[in-house]
Amino acid sequence: MDSDNFQNNPKELMWRAKKGDVEAFGTLYSFYFTTIFRYIFFRVQNKNTAEDLTQDVFLKVYNSISQFREMAQPPIAYFFTVARNSVIDYWKKKKEVLFENPEIIADKAPFLPESALEIFEKKEASFAIYQAMERLTDEQREIITLKFINELSNKEVSALLGKSEEAIRQLQCRALKVLRQELK
Secondary structure: OOHHHHHHOHHHHHHHHHOOOHHHHHHHHHHHHHHHHHHHHHHHOOHHHHHHHHHHHHHHHHHHHHHOOOOOOOHHHHHHHHHHHHHHHHHHHHOOOOOOOOHHHHOOOOOOOOOHHHHHHHHHHHHHHHHHHHOOOHHHHHHHHHHHHOOOOHHHHHHHHOOOHHHHHHHHHHHHHHHHHHOO
């Protein structure tokens, strides 16, 4: 197998890491760190906690890689499953409310503010989105997070949550409808 194909093929990297190739796991770490960190950060809203949980996710995956079964799901689904369970465990331990800080949403805006007025408007908009997100079910909120914050496809979200793509589309549609109504 050609070296570039090995370096750019997550399934091949996962297979090699499963066979004990530490370099392959390091490449997977490089591929997925930002995506997993962003997912966790959006859910816990604390940089230090997100960094710790992200490191725990990669450690758990590394320690359990022998249990990974490829089947139809891509390796990122395995990482997201571990990340999702880590976040759930974290909140069970903390018993705190998700989405404490609406300003995190503002950081996802596709532009940088240039004036104090723009900063104010951005914060105001992020607070409105925060309030609207509070109206969603946990499942809807997770799908919106995975789809629009982590930019996963319906197929990837489907594999991660163990639901059909049609169920993901319906939940997303309902969530977006609630958000549209709340943001009017």
